[in-house]
Every structure is written in structure tokens, then in C-alpha cells.
Amino acid sequence: KENLNAQVLLLHQEWPVEAAWTILPILPDLARKYSSNFEWVLFIEENTIVDLKSLMKNVLPKYNSEERLFLGRCLHDSSPTIIHHYAFFDGNTELFKYPDFDAGWLLSKSLLNTVADNWDGESQKMDFQIDIKYEIAMYLDKTFDIKLTCVKELCGGNNKDDCVTKVDPASPQCGNKFTVDDVLFSVKTTEKFHRNRLQVVLNTWGQHAKRIIYYSNVTDHSIPTIDCGVPNTPSGHCGKMEAIIKDAYQRSDLKHLPWVVIADDDSILSVNRMLKLLNCYNPTQPIVLGERYGFGLNKGYGYGYITGGGSMVMSRGAINAWFKHDCACPSIDTPDDMYLGQCFSFNVGVPVLHSPLFHQARPVDYAKAFLANQKPISFHKHWEIDPYKVYNDWFAFDDNKMGQTTTPAPEAGP
Numbered sequence: 001k002e003n004l005n006a007q008v009l010l011l012h013q014e015w016p017v018e019a020a021w022t023i024l025p026i027l028p029d030l031a032r033k034y035s036s037n038f039e040w041v042l043f044i045e046e047n048t049i050v051d052l053k054s055l056m057k058n059v060l061p062k063y064n065s066e067e068r069l070f071l072g073r074c075l076h077d078s079s080p081t082i083i084h085h086y087a088f089f090d091g092n093t094e095l096f097k098y099p100d101f102d103a104g105w106l107l108s109k110s111l112l113n114t115v116a117d118n119w120d121g122e123s124q125k126m127d128f129q130i131d132i133k134y135e136i137a138m139y140l141d142k143t144f145d146i147k148l149t150c151v152k153e154l155c156g157g158n159n160k161d162d163c164v165t166k167v168d169p170a171s172p173q174c175g176n177k178f179t180v181d182d183v184l185f186s187v188k189t190t191e192k193f194h195r196n197r198l199q200v201v202l203n204t205w206g207q208h209a210k211r212i213i214y215y216s217n218v219t220d221h222s223i224p225t226i227d228c229g230v231p232n233t234p235s236g237h238c239g240k241m242e243a244i245i246k247d248a249y250q251r252s253d254l255k256h257l258p259w260v261v262i263a264d265d266d267s268i269l270s271v272n273r274m275l276k277l278l279n280c281y282n283p284t285q286p287i288v289l290g291e292r293y294g295f296g297l298n299k300g301y302g303y304g305y306i307t308g309g310g311s312m313v314m315s316r317g318a319i320n321a322w323f324k325h326d327c328a329c330p331s332i333d334t335p336d337d338m339y340l341g342q343c344f345s346f347n348v349g350v351p352v353l354h355s356p357l358f359h360q361a362r363p364v365d366y367a368k369a370f371l372a373n374q375k376p377i378s379f380h381k382h383w384e385i386d387p388y389k390v391y392n393d394w395f396a397f398d399d400n401k402m403g404q405t406t407t408p409a410p411e412a413g414p
Contacts, residue, residue, distance in 0.1 A: 004056055005038065018304060018351045019297040022129050023136060024119065027107075031116035035109050039065035044104040045356075047167055055164040059153045060106075069108040070140055072099030073165075074150035075133075075367040083131050083361050087138075097147065098137035102167040102356075102373040103154040105133075114144060121299045129294030157373040171273055171375045171398075174280035180271060180402065183278065184257050185209040186244045189225060189265035190232040191218045197265040197382065198223060204391040208271040208399045211257070215244055230332055237308075238339050239332025248319050258283035260319060263311040268387055269378035270395035272402050277357065277377060278313065287315035288344050292354035295338060304351050305341025309380030310358035312337060321348045363390060 011020055019025045023043065030041065040060060044050060063069055077093040080086040088096060099105035107115070129135065140146040155163035185206075189198055198214060202223070206212055216225035217232040228247075230239040241262060248260045259278050263269065281287055291310045296302020306312045314322075321327075327343035329336075345351050357377040359366065362385050375398075379390055 004052060006052060006056070007034070007038070018345060019294075019300070019302070021292070021304070021354070022132055022294055022297050024115070024139065025121055025298060025300070027112060028116040028119050031112045035113050035116075039109050040106050041109075041112055042104055042106050043101070044165070045102050045167070048102060048104050049166050049168070050104065051164045055153075059151065059164055063108070063149075065108040066110050067108060068111040068114055068144065068146055069149060070099075070105075070111060070137075070146050071108075071149050071151045071154070072105035073103035073154040073156060073369075074098075074148055075100050075370055077367060079364070081361065081365040083365050084134050096137070096141075097150065098134045099148055100154070100156050100367075100370060100373070101133045102370075103156045104165040105154070111140075111144075111146060115140075118143065124298045127296055127299075127302075129297055156369055167373050169372065169374050171276045172280050173276070176275075176279060178258060178275060178279050178283075180208065180210040180275060182257060183209070183211065183259040183261060183275065184248060184254055185212040185261045185263065185271070186248075187212065187214045187263050187265055187267075188237055188240050188244070189214055189216045191216060191220070193265050194220055194223060194225060198225075200268070200382065200387045200391075201263075201265060204388065205269050205271050205395065205399060208402050211254075213244075213247070214265075215240055233333035236331070236333030236335050238329035238334035238336040241308075241336035241340065242329045245314070245319060245322055248314075249323060258316045260314045260316075261311055262308070262314065263378075264309050264380065266382050266387070267309060267311050267378055267380050268390050268395070269311055270376075270398050272398040273357070273375060273377045273395070274311075274313075277355065281315065282317075283315040284317045285315060286317040286321040286344070286348055286350045287313070288318050288340060288350075288352040289313040289315075289355055289358075290352070291356070291358035291360055292352055293337075293360075295341075303341045303345035304354075305338045306352045306358075307360040308337035309360045310378040312340065318344070321350070363394065 015026045074097040076097050080093055137148055153162050153164045155166045157167055157169040159166045214223055214225040215228040219227045228243040230243050244262055248254050288306055290306035290312045292304045293307045294304045325347040327347050329339055341352050357374055359379045362381050363379055
């Protein structure tokens with residue numbers, strides 16, 4: 001029996017506040033409670049596997065916890081990307097390293113205390129929290145000139161013999177209670193995209209969705225789309241999202257469905273992988289699921305929201321909660337994903353739920369080593385990529401295993 005001085009904390013229990021997942025705001029309290037008893041703090045994800053004995057006996061002794069150290073598996077961008085605000089657009093993006101959260105990352109006691117002593121959320125210039133692993137690395141670099149130290153023993157999906165952490169990239173396996181019959185796939189679109197974006201959906205993942213409705217500003221029987229009664233807006237689209245939620249709540253042929261997926265017309269996703277994930281959740285609970293972003297959380301206020309491009313999932317419990325708690329879009333062009341987050345944080349009191357398998361951007365916008373840790377469910381945008389190739393490279397094999405080869409008739413309007 002090993003005598004290891006270690007303690008496991010579950011972040012959502014120790015800090016039951018919505019901002020906790022952004023990490024930086026909780027570091028002062030973490031330091032106050034634990035820095036006198038421990039030399040290092042290791043942050044891992046729920047699917048990270050850790051060889052604690054090897055980490056503490058073979059890896060950490062190489063480093064001095066009295067120094068300000070930031071350790072992790074190093075990721076880097078191959079080119080400037082929107083999810084990192086196109087940083088280093090005039091330089092070499094590969095020079096800036098940030099940690100792979102799946103592989104685990106560490107702060108020394110000295111650095112933890114330094115951050116705790118200097119943290120001031122009100123001074124943070126960024127209102128949005130988009131990619132926390134990158135933003136933490138950028139904060140430490142700009143504030144303290146602390147750069148990530150690459151540790152080869154911290155591993156992602158590609159494991160080696162000397163790894164002390166690893167992650168299984170397989171899709172979740174939670175049974176098959178829910179099938180494609182149990183999910184409404186709703187696609188927000190508009191007339192000008194019927195002949196380009198929607199054709200991609202029709203010819204790729206839309207073939208595998210048993211129940212799919214295309215919500216547009218006009219009815220086009222050749223697809224078919226339905227006029228959802230909301231004029232198109234250049235941005236926001238809250239009115240269109242609300243029309244989808246009302247349909248799912250009121251229509252007799254939809255109100256029994258446990259899950260509703262709200263996708264953009266340039267979302268690229270896997271129906272099969274979506275089903276595997278949804279089987280891990282209870283749809284009677286108010287669940288809003290997808291890739292979580294944050295607004296204002298570093299400053300002590302704000303909320304998380306599911307960014308819409310990678311698709312947003314609402315459980316039947318969430319659909320019911322929308323109406324029970326009097327959620328209503330302020331205007332048809334209010335940002336739909338952000339208002340949905342506000343509704344559930346402030347009205348319902350149940351923040352949105354994050355899955356790292358949903359992606360707001362294109363595959364090229366993420367570090368290759370990061371994507372190697374997982375089997376993604378979705379990507380977003382057709383800009384400067386071939387969306388058919390993205391679907392075929394990432395999703396077609398799994399979707400084709402569902403055995404459906406012909407395009408089903410989309411659901412008709414009311």
C-alpha cells in the first residue's frame with residue numbers, strides 16, 4: 001500500500017458555482033484551502049486515466065514545486081484560428097503552447113499561490129470564455145511570463161509505455177435505449193441557403209435522421225422546408241429557435257420525443273455518435289447539451305451557453321422547463337444560443353451541460369493532437385473546406401453502420 005500524499009476533489013462539488021469550469025476564478029480559494037498541504041495541483045477531465053504512483057514517484061520529482069511551473073502535454077495551433085481570436089496571425093502559431101486538458105495539467109504550489117495573490121476577475125478584458133485551456137495559457141504568459149512546460153509522460157489518445165496519464169478516445173457506451181426514432185433533428189435555415197448548405201445536409205447526415213425538419217423563412221416542397229413564421233435575420237435567430245421549441249412542445253407528432261437537436265444548416269455531424277451520447281442522459285431532466293462557451297464568468301457574473309454551430313441538444317425536460325419558467329426571446333434577432341444559456345442559468349437555475357465532442361468550428365481550427373483524443377460528434381462551417389470531405393473523413397463510417405442508405409422524407413409542417 002503506497003503512502004501517497006494526494007487528495008481527489010470533484011470540482012462541481014467543491015465549487016458549486018457556474019464559473020468554476022473556467023478554473024481561474026477558483027484558484028484563490030483552491031490555494032487558500034490546499035496549498036499548504038500539497039506541492040502540486042493536477043487538473044484532469046472525467047475520462048482521464050492517471051497512474052498516480054508513477055506520476056508522483058517518476059515524473060514530479062524532476063520538477064521543483066517551489067518554482068513557478070505550468071506543466072502539461074503541449075498543443076499548438078497549425079494556423080491562426082477563430083476559436084483563438086486569430087492570435088499570432090502575423091507570426092508563428094506553433095510557438096505558443098497550451099495544455100491538453102484530456103492529458104491532465106499541473107500548477108506548482110508556487111505558481112498557484114502567485115495566481116491566487118494576483119487574481120482580479122474585474123480586470124479581465126475578455127468577456128467571452130471560448131477555449132479555456134488556451135485562455136489559461138495566454139493569461140499565465142501575459143500576466144506572469146510563465147510558459148507551458150511540455151511533459152512527455154502526460155499523454156492523450158496516443159499512448160506510450162512511459163505515460164502516466166492517458167485517455168480512451170472511444171465513443172461513450174451507455175446502451176441503446178434511445179434510437180433514431182426518439183430524436184427530432186431540427187435545422188435552422190433560410191431561402192438563400194436552400195440550394196447550397198441544405199444540399200450538404202440532405203446528402204450527408206440528414207440521410208440518417210429519421211425525424212428531420214428544415215425550419216426556414218419560406219416553404220419549399222422540393223426539400224421540403226417549412227415557413228416557421230419568423231422572418232430571416234442577419235444574425236441572432238432566437239425567434240427561429242423559439243419556433244422550434246414551440247413545435248417540439250405543442251405538436252402532437254413531436255411532443256412525445258425525448259430529444260431535440262437544433263442544428264445550423266452548415267452544421268456537420270454524426271447521427272450515430274449523437275445517439276450514443278444521448279443514451280448516457282436522462283431526458284426527463286432539464287438538459288441543454290453541446291459545446292459550452294461562457295460570457296462574463298471570469299468577472300464574477302454571467303452564464304454559460306451552448307454555442308449553436310456545433311448543434312444544441314434539448315431534452316424533453318428542458319423543453320418543458322422553457323415554458324414552465326417563462327423563457328421567451330426578447331427579439332427574433334437576439335443571439336439564440338446565448339439567450340438559451342441565460343434562460344437556463346437564470347430562469348431555470350440549471351446551467352447548460354458541456355460535451356467536448358461538439359465543435360463550433362472546422363476540424364482545421366483545432367489541434368490535431370486534441371482531436372485524436374476523441375470521436376467528435378460535430379463540426380461547423382463550410383468556409384474554405386469541403387463539407388462533404390469533412391463528413392466522409394469524420395462521420396460517414398459510423399453513420400453508415402446504422403444501415404440506412406436512402407434519404408427519409410423530412411417531417412412535414414403542421
